[in-house]
Amino acid sequence: MITQQTVEIIHNEAISDGYHRIRLNCGAHYASATPGQFVTIRLPDQAEPLLRRPFSIHRLPSGGAGTLYMEILYRVVGGFTRQLARQVPGSELDMLGPIGHGFSVRCHEHPVAIAAGGIGVAPLVFLAERLKQAGMGMNRVMVFLGGRTGTDILCEGIFYELGMQVSVATEDGTAGEKNLVTDPLQEWLEKNNPGMIYACGPHPMLKAVGEIAQNQGIACEVSIETLMACGLGVCMGCAVSTNEAGEGYRHVCKDGPVFDARVLL
Numbered sequence: 001m002i003t004q005q006t007v008e009i010i011h012n013e014a015i016s017d018g019y020h021r022i023r024l025n026c027g028a029h030y031a032s033a034t035p036g037q038f039v040t041i042r043l044p045d046q047a048e049p050l051l052r053r054p055f056s057i058h059r060l061p062s063g064g065a066g067t068l069y070m071e072i073l074y075r076v077v078g079g080f081t082r083q084l085a086r087q088v089p090g091s092e093l094d095m096l097g098p099i100g101h102g103f104s105v106r107c108h109e110h111p112v113a114i115a116a117g118g119i120g121v122a123p124l125v126f127l128a129e130r131l132k133q134a135g136m137g138m139n140r141v142m143v144f145l146g147g148r149t150g151t152d153i154l155c156e157g158i159f160y161e162l163g164m165q166v167s168v169a170t171e172d173g174t175a176g177e178k179n180l181v182t183d184p185l186q187e188w189l190e191k192n193n194p195g196m197i198y199a200c201g202p203h204p205m206l207k208a209v210g211e212i213a214q215n216q217g218i219a220c221e222v223s224i225e226t227l228m229a230c231g232l233g234v235c236m237g238c239a240v241s242t243n244e245a246g247e248g249y250r251h252v253c254k255d256g257p258v259f260d261a262r263v264l265l
């Protein structure tokens with residue numbers, strides 16, 4: 001059930017140039033949230049921006065003694081995220097969630113690939129944790145992190161701690177190999193007979209990943225971002241066109257943000 005609540009900020013720190021991680025005391029309501037679902041946030045005492053802003057659930061760490069925290073990984077891009085970066089521990093946010101349909105989490109028979117472009121890694125950390133809990137242990141998940149430059153490569157250490165293999169590619173070569181993330185991904189797919197590709201990142205990257213998956217006959221789920229207004233399925237602000245017969249458009253906030261990649265190609 002989607003619930004609106006006031007949540008306390010536990011900490012809020014820069015983790016890379018322009019990227020922050022915030023920890024919130026979200027309460028047990030989020031215990032059943034799934035990777036790929038998101039929340040919408042506003043600052044309680046601010047009139048601007050008018051619209052709540054959507055952010056993926058990045059992690060749900062336990063605080064012990066029945067306490068549940070939520071972490072959000074965010075990139076500072078505009079007015080709201082600039083204000084968010086200035087919030088200090090002890091202050092509060094107005095949060096609505098969990099919203100949307102997430103990734104399908106199960107123990108796959110074959111290895112799986114996770115492909116992240118920049119801040120697209122945010123929901124994929126939560127996904128990787130849940131895949132591990134589902135039995136996708138050591139060396140059965142291959143993670144591909146891509147970005148324009150080295151400071152866009154986030155969370156590499158978390159995936160290593162989960163026992164997963166990581167491949168890094170940047171467009172300028174300042175971290176990992178100088179390449180698009182889809183190149184090492186494609187090379188790995190050809191050799192590994194995977195059961196699924198999970199991806200989140202910019203639209204051109206998701207389109208390329210979806211096409212690769214389709215050409216190789218591999219199941220693929222992508223989490224897409226659009227501008228959102230209501231975040232609740234009532235305004236059409238997040239509509240995307242699909243190739244489904246009779247459907248035409250789907251709401252990213254209500255039907256997604258995770259879709260079977262074939263629907264969007």
Ligand SMILES: Cc1cc2nc3c(=O)[nH]c(=O)nc-3n(C[C@H](O)[C@H](O)[C@H](O)COP(=O)(O)OP(=O)(O)OC[C@H]3O[C@@H](n4cnc5c(N)ncnc54)[C@H](O)[C@@H]3O)c2cc1C
Nearest residue numbers: 053054055056073074075077078079080081122225226227
């Ligand atoms: C389902 C979903 C999950 C998201 N999860 C995360 C997350 O985990 N971490 C994170 O950092 N961001 C995430 N976003 C994007 C985030 O909502 C925006 O970055 C944020 O709303 C920007 O607010 P702002 O006021 O700072 O910037 P604004 O002033 O509103 O925008 C600044 C610039 O960013 C562009 N922009 C804003 N929102 C989007 C968007 N959704 N897609 C593409 N361009 C956009 C604007 O067009 C503008 O150019 C998510 C978006 C969606 C829809």
Ligand code: FES
Nearest residue numbers: 229231233235236
């Ligand atoms: S944002 Fe209003 S319908 Fe999705």
